Amino acid sequence: MINEKMYGLGDEPSVIRELFAYGLERKAEIGAENVFDYSIGNPSVPAPSLVRETLEELLTLDPVELHAYSPAAGLPPVRQAIADSIARRYGQQATAAHVYMTAGAAAALAASISAVTHPGDEVVVISPYFPEYRTWIEAAGCTVVEVPALQPSFQPDIEALDAAINERTSAVIINSPNNPVGAVYTRQSLEALAALLSRKEAELDRPLYLISDEPYREITYGAEVPWVPSIYPRTLVCYSYSKALSLPGERIGWVYVSDDAEDGDAVAVAVAGAGRALGYVCAPVMLQRVAARCVDEPSDVEAYAQNRRLLTEGLDALGYEYVEPDGAFYLWVKALEPDANAFSERAKGFELLLVPSDSFGCPGWVRLSYCIARDTIERSMPAFAALKESYAA
Numbered sequence: 001m002i003n004e005k006m007y008g009l010g011d012e013p014s015v016i017r018e019l020f021a022y023g024l025e026r027k028a029e030i031g032a033e034n035v036f037d038y039s040i041g042n043p044s045v046p047a048p049s050l051v052r053e054t055l056e057e058l059l060t061l062d063p064v065e066l067h068a069y070s071p072a073a074g075l076p077p078v079r080q081a082i083a084d085s086i087a088r089r090y091g092q093q094a095t096a097a098h099v100y101m102t103a104g105a106a107a108a109l110a111a112s113i114s115a116v117t118h119p120g121d122e123v124v125v126i127s128p129y130f131p132e133y134r135t136w137i138e139a140a141g142c143t144v145v146e147v148p149a150l151q152p153s154f155q156p157d158i159e160a161l162d163a164a165i166n167e168r169t170s171a172v173i174i175n176s177p178n179n180p181v182g183a184v185y186t187r188q189s190l191e192a193l194a195a196l197l198s199r200k201e202a203e204l205d206r207p208l209y210l211i212s213d214e215p216y217r218e219i220t221y222g223a224e225v226p227w228v229p230s231i232y233p234r235t236l237v238c239y240s241y242s243k244a245l246s247l248p249g250e251r252i253g254w255v256y257v258s259d260d261a262e263d264g265d266a267v268a269v270a271v272a273g274a275g276r277a278l279g280y281v282c283a284p285v286m287l288q289r290v291a292a293r294c295v296d297e298p299s300d301v302e303a304y305a306q307n308r309r310l311l312t313e314g315l316d317a318l319g320y321e322y323v324e325p326d327g328a329f330y331l332w333v334k335a336l337e338p339d340a341n342a343f344s345e346r347a348k349g350f351e352l353l354l355v356p357s358d359s360f361g362c363p364g365w366v367r368l369s370y371c372i373a374r375d376t377i378e379r380s381m382p383a384f385a386a387l388k389e390s391y392a393a
């Protein structure tokens with residue numbers, strides 16, 4: 001008999017992917033230039049040329065060696081290169097033994113969650129949040145506890161987190177720069193969160209892990225993105241090159257378990273064990289080498305900065321309300337009616353594909369991915385105007 005839970009996951013694509021698939025169909029019907037697809041976070045800037053150069057060089061190596069399995073946690077020189085980069089960039093005494101290479105942030109998160117929880121535990125997420133967190137938390141047999149962020153800043157609500165953390169809590173997941181709202185958590189917020197977790201650890205007499213999901217770390221518009229392990233030692237950083245180097249389909253990232261965590265050595269081993277239990281074997285091996293080579297390669301943020309300016313100025317002129325994003329490439333826009341699904345459906349009538357906010361655990365908004373062609377943003381403005389107008393009628 002099939003597992004109904006797994007059937008459900010396979011049968012119900014995420015709202016984002018469903019809208020993306022609808023967009024593909026619609027583009028085939030009426031022409032790609034007539035659909036304004038703000039659905040998915042596929043980076044619109046090309047990967048840096050160093051990625052291609054590295055891949056070309058790799059293809060000249062002995063293929064037997066090149067394509068062989070790596071050790072489960074990754075190739076030792078690759079893990080060392082990541083640890084060295086962490087040390088250089090954040091002043092953290094990082095060791096290669098605490099770096100575990102993964103197939104993107106998704107695998108990093110799934111392994112981290114499994115490593116620090118037991119079935120029946122609770123994992124706290126700050127809403128709105130990346131919907132796949134629920135999938136990974138529930139797959140580990142745990143329960144999701146949603147704690148709304150403060151509005152309008154979308155910083156963590158420390159008092160609400162205080163009320164939510166109890167003797168069943170194992171971990172809190174944070175994501176800054178944030179998908180979907182674009183908020184970047186301030187040092188002050190992170191310090192307040194760290195103080196809370198330390199107090200709760202003492203009160204509850206159990207470790208509380210902070211899982212910091214950081215695929216957008218490099219994509220900011222001037223805001224500081226503090227290094228979380230230097231603020232709270234019991235942190236697992238889940239990093240990815242999907243957005244930083246525009247390689248989402250190549251599946252490469254890592255988990256770094258802070259060397260300063262009291263039980264960090266054991267947690268790093270448990271992350272490797274969780275990866276083994278999940279059947280990951282090892283991260284894509286050519287991409288591990290690319291990651292090591294591109295470890296300090298800067299992200300091309302300029303195109304996103306321009307899109308952000310264009311989109312926010314256009315929506316300002318039309319009177320839409322949104323959260324000013326400090327990072328990532330998403331705009332969180334207030335729906336023009338309380339039901340975000342109905343608003344998203346109505347937007348489709350104007351060929352605007354906007355993701356409704358309910359699946360992010362927060363009603364009444366839509367998410368716009370602006371990692372798209374600049375020209376699409378420009379041409380979509382009359383559609384936004386007509387959508388707004390349709391509510392005035």
Ligand code: PLP
Pocket residue numbers: 041103104105106107130175178179213215239240241242248252253
């Ligand atoms: N976490 C967040 C907040 C994301 O937005 C994404 C992808 O969009 C992921 C994790 C997964 O990223 P990856 O492609 O590295 O698995």
